[in-house]
Amino acid sequence: MKPKITIKIIAKELGVSTSTVSKALRDSHEISQETKERIKAYANYYNYRPNNLALQLRSQKTKVIGIILPKIVHHFFSTVISGVEKVANERGYNIMVCFSNENQQKEIETINVLTNGSVDGLIVSIATETLRNKALDHFYNLIENEVPLVLFDRVHNSIRCDKVIVDDIGAGYKATKHLIEIGCKKIGIVTTPEHVTVGLHRYQGYERALNEASISVAKGFIINVDEEQSIYDQIKTLFDQDIDAIFAVNEIYAAIAIRIAKERGLHIPNDISVIGFTDGLISEYSSPSITTVVQHGFTMGEQAAELLIDRIEDQKNDMVPQTKVISSNIKIRESSKS
């Protein structure tokens, strides 16, 4: 990398001091018109741009926000990043993206690195392992040190910060209710282990909808997928039950369920209806296309960024933490027409 032109060089070349150059470039009234023009012309000719690091060190602001995600190869997280980037960009920030790979240790290290001056604040979705271990000290530390922090999607109540979540209980309720409304009565659910909050909540919504409709919750109808093992095999066991609908808490589980149904010669949606979660490409393009709860990832990203930047730029730090609930809605497609 070629050395860049600096204010020092300009100053020396033009026989003035660095302060004069700095002021001239910022159009200070302290500098004469003549000198300003001379300096600006020179700077312009050599395409001078102030060094970001120096500015950041000086101002103690990086204008960068860090995002830590469990993973990226995932439609939902991609859209969230996209939303964050949009708002960040509009408000003059850049984003630094890191991944925890669902790993607690890496989450801790990443937070450490980023908060040593590299970013002005963090947007995080917590790693599975961290949630499972309930090891949240690194987040408590952030709060302790008043690092601007916004959690989204995978959050934890004990961490006192702004949050952006989807109304997972409501979404699970809506999804289940939709199935009930089209006449299904024996509804299986494919969800996550209980320590993954989103899965738990969606399950709770499912439960509520069934209760309301006076349908009892059958134990065998609930599959808690452990991703360490074969997802396919686990979902398959659900088909040994007498069911007429499946609510899957993400689109991959839904797609796999559809595949199994087809293999068993079941027609969708005539024999069995399926509803998924997260409005990704699979749901849109597979055949039958899949009815899903659309999770507004882009909106979540935008909101998270707005909250964070407000928090970063707000002097009065006493504002109580907010939680924004992004409501989701159902997009009915071919997999659930009654």
Place this chain on the structure above:
Amino acid sequence: MKPKITIKIIAKELGVSTSTVSKALRDSHEISQETKERIKAYANYYNYRPNNLALQLRSQKTKVIGIILPKIVHHFFSTVISGVEKVANERGYNIMVCFSNENQQKEIETINVLTNGSVDGLIVSIATETLRNKALDHFYNLIENEVPLVLFDRVHNSIRCDKVIVDDIGAGYKATKHLIEIGCKKIGIVTTPEHVTVGLHRYQGYERALNEASISVAKGFIINVDEEQSIYDQIKTLFDQDIDAIFAVNEIYAAIAIRIAKERGLHIPNDISVIGFTDGLISEYSSPSITTVVQHGFTMGEQAAELLIDRIEDQKNDMVPQTKVISSNIKIRESSKS
């Protein structure tokens, strides 16, 4: 954000100079064992971490690499990021992700911001608009200023830098040949406009395979999708031709083609075979699952990162630019079994 503890504070509190503290923390032999321990204990107790910005300004290294992508909500780009992040992380770098949104102006601005000291080098996939306008001056500038740069996937030959590309011609050839081998003779192609190099190359491979098999290339068999208009309608026109196979240059085009085929009552793969590109979730989970050319995005990301970091850390800058060609292979699924 609470003010962080600095070397200055430690020095004052312990009644020594900042240089002593700095040396002690870096275990310099210049400092007595006793003093070292005293300083380390204090620093440890207050959880001292050196400020990144200061280190970066001093060393003129950021240990950050910038990635500029046309978009992110796209399986291929996500996997590339993932690969870059893995290698970057292993070699002590962080990544800063930005998007051009296929927009030339934003690409230019992003490059400007990042190269003002925020990153040590760049990994870029060029925006469509830039390629269409053949306006590459901002890239020539990077080369001129010896900014470490690696282009991937969407590259341009006139830019003298390291590149990581897929063998698109070979991939298009393989895909078409596969269709020919399973007995297809009337093969349509759904590709991009010509200014998108990847689409052009895949088309060239298609052409070569047909020529080799002595099949003439029919003009009506070629759809150059303009994404400004309805993709669905454009692909539909292909079905007015008498075809027995479709080669789509990405998985969305493939999925749409399959949908249209179904709507027309055509069975896949009996009546018509389909092959896509990019091994994403759609291809894997849709029904029928789609035969695709798998593009090794993760590998590309890894290679790009290795090349870039080598270049950044290499003193002798005279090394000639390398181009790594990542070969792709075909994953045969249900949409093309003969």
Place this chain on the structure above:
DNA sequence: TATCAACACGAAAACGGTTTCGTAGTAAAT
């Protein structure tokens, strides 16, 4: 003619570190 503003600029501190170089103090060697 002495006083005072206004003007135009420079010196220096600051951001938070690292590193080179100098040096006081001590102990060993001459």
Place this chain on the structure above:
DNA sequence: ATTTACTACGAAACCGTTTTCGTGTTGATA
């Protein structure tokens, strides 16, 4: 007693900016 050689530390420069505070010059005013 003088020189030498460590040891252990501090002063100061440096990275590239911004900003506060002086200060010399000029022209106007009393």
